[in-house]
Amino acid sequence: MPDVGEGLTEAEILKWYVQPGDTVTDGQVVCEVETAKAAVELPIPFDGTVHELLFPEGTTVDVGQVIISVNVGGGAAPAAPAAVAAPEPAAAPEPVAEAEPEGRQPVLVGYGVSASSTKRRARKASAAEPAQVAAPAQVAAPAPVVPGQLNGHGPATGRPLAKPPVRKLAKDLGVDLATVTPTGPDGVITRDDVHRAAAPVAAPVPVVEPVPVAEAPAPAAAAVPAPAASSDARETRIPIKGVRKATAAAMVGSAFTAPHVTEFITFDITRTMKLVEELKSDKDMAGLRVNPLLLIAKAVLVAAKRNPDINASWDEAAQEIVLKHYVNLGIAAATPRGLIVPNIKDAHAQTLPELSRSLSELVATAREGKTTPAAMQGGTFTITNVGVFGVDTGTPILNPGESAILAVGAIKLQPWVHKGKVKPRHVTTLALSFDHRLVDGELGSKFLADVAAILEQPKRLITWA
Structure with missing residues (x-):
């Protein structure tokens, strides 16, 4: 997410104009974002094939976070997540940073491709997400980037695949994502999966993250409508964001x-x-x-x-x-x-x-x-x-x-x-x-x-x- 204004720290993704597998060209608009000042269309600065959209529509993303990965090497990304199942022998000295395969580099909108190095920046581990670093002898060698592996989110790290809103829902419902059976594309956990996992434990709990009326639902949860207010609801809550x-x-x-x-x-x-x-x-x-x-x-x-x-x-x-x-x-x-x-x-x-x-x-x-x-x-x-x-x-x-x-x-x-x-x-x-x-x-x-x-x-x- 580039800083499209002066000193902006975040922006909301309003609409994606591309999907994984689409071909993009230099200067093509790939998404529209809303900052604290205005709605802005983001062009892509290179040619390639969209590999993955890392955030759904309606998500507020900090400036500097990766929002889209593009294969600029000319080859199509592997379509099946099965390619991740067999890690190669350990050989990487830096367990957190991942090196990209030669000639194929998923890159960030607005920042271009680095010609001097194919090594990715180490991802910081949050307080709620301990670093998944094992002993050097147990670390798998860098593998080709496939859906579900960007930024260390793939099966190689042992972390369940889920979009940020789904992770928040699981936290609110007290559901451990490691125990949830995913049904989404490429093994991604959906809202429905979380609700099903929560059902045996307790009665369904309303989602605490309200969704604006005009906001498109997240792609991972497209098949599951957000809980609707009853016809006699006395209040409607609208998130305060953007302009x-x-x-x-x-x-x-x-x-x-x-x-x-x-x-x-x-x-x-x-x-x-x-x-x-x-x-x-x-x-x-x-x-x-x-x-x-x-x-x-x-x-x-x-x-x-x-x-x-x-x-x-x-x-x-x-x-x-x-x-x-x-x-x-x-x-x-x-x-x-x-x-x-x-x-x-x-x-x-x-x-x-x-x-x-x-x-x-x-x-x-x-x-x-x-x-x-x-x-x-x-x-x-x-x-x-x-x-x-x-x-x-x-x-x-x-x-x-x-x-x-x-x-x-x-x-x-x-x-x-x-x-x-x-x-x-x-x-x-x-x-x-x-x-x-x-x-x-x-x-x-x-x-x-x-x-x-x-x-x-x-x-x-x-x-x-």
């Missing part, structure tokens, strides 16, 4: 690190709404999406130029305020996997047509679940549009590392005093949350007032730019 887990940690850290202050302003946005309709028929905006958010984003960029200290961050380690002379404009987007905030790089330098194009691409990519980790890094200011849900306003929490965030409320026709008379006008409310360590009330108020003033009189996009 939602990262978002929760970031929001807790932000809320209890940066002292938040939120200010509100309600104003007449009718002229901006009229300008939106005019721009839709403008030849320079032909084929582009024009909506109120586009002009609100432009107003934020102009107001940030007039109040540059709003576009900053707090460096706790260096005890410095870092002023940003660029704006990477973040747009909060709700996706099936949770809230993400991709940003438009150097939005301050874009024309209105360019900004429209960037917004459309950002939203489309987020909806497809294809936002990359890089697209969500380096943001300096965020807009969250709660108005699309019919909400008037809110008190948004800062995106970590930023000094301010603007919430846009619903735009509604309301009675409003205009030129001395009460008339129906388009009215909205903006809410600005800011970090009071570096943005005081004066700066926050000036910035928010400038955004509202621009949207009340959009000609200021020209006069103030």
